[in-house]
Amino acid sequence: MKTKYLIITIIVLLSTSVFGQRYITKTGHIWFHSEAPLETIEAHNSQVNAAMDIKTGAIVFKVLMKSFIFEKALMQEHFNENYIESTFYPNATFQGKITNSENIDFSTPGTYNAEITGELTIHNVTNKVMATGTLEVTPEIIHGKSKFSIQVADYNIRIPDVVAGKIAEDVDIYVDIQLKELNKESLKSAN
Template identity: 35%
Template sequence: MKKTLFISLGLVFSLAVSAQKLSTRSAEVSFFSATPVENIDATNQQVSSILNLDNGQFAFLVPIKAFQFEKALMQEHFNENYMESGQFPTAKFTGEIANYKKISLDKDGKYTLVLAGTMTMHGVSKEIKQEVRITVKNGKLSLKSDFNILASDYGVEIPATKADNISNSLAVKVSATYD
């Protein structure tokens, strides 16, 4: 599965043969949802990502079944009832980082830039524009971003009977350190 996801990254967008590319298979995506009854917190450390240093284009592929929850039942409900991971096994985020040329990979530094692209989840695609924090340290590039999404924007239905248990609003965190 991991191999298939990583190969798919290369197909998400074409990169010139001479392009300098960074990649990782261990990026992390987590989300948090607070409700009156319980909090839902899940983490996925099997996210693949590629970053083209020549033009700032990026891609993330997130295997839905790899999200880990505190309770096994939450994980089961997430995959079967809400994300329908059998039908929609991955989420994808592709796009580019604006003003990428401002970053010097030859020296340590911190940059706050904007990434823009398309997030596809549960069969629905939406344009996303979000701040990203990039750190270059000892020649390694890492990025972090925090943003909120609505499950309903991606066709994920939460029954009214579960509204006290599951929030429509999700706080998402993304982090990646590239090799």
């Protein structure tokens, strides 16, 4: 059901925009890092879908969980099979909005502070999240960076007692996206 709402939101978000206002990437980089006394866990995903409407400030992310690459194969296996259960919940999504878009001039190159609020769905559990970041506006791209933290327990991810000391309860999430204007020919076909 949530997927249905997300698709409707994406369609509304994108179909209401006009040429030159939709910026996208399919090579967004998201990684997470957690440190516990016995274990540091980090994984990277470089094929993240993201879209931003610079008129409304709306932002959407879609992240395929099986695309997170870990240094250790065993960690990757446990992440997919035991914690995230990526076979049943293959994607994480974020849909939100830049809440201070009045302070960002997308027509003038520069680096702007951004405040983002939205709903993050992981493991079929949705929570409200707030994050801060920067948007570097250049004539070619909008380069967005952000870092925020989540608690694994908030997403119904159960950590067995036997490994509880190895896995931190908080996970830092880093976002690095280079958004390009969606080319007008694609947009005409899509609409």
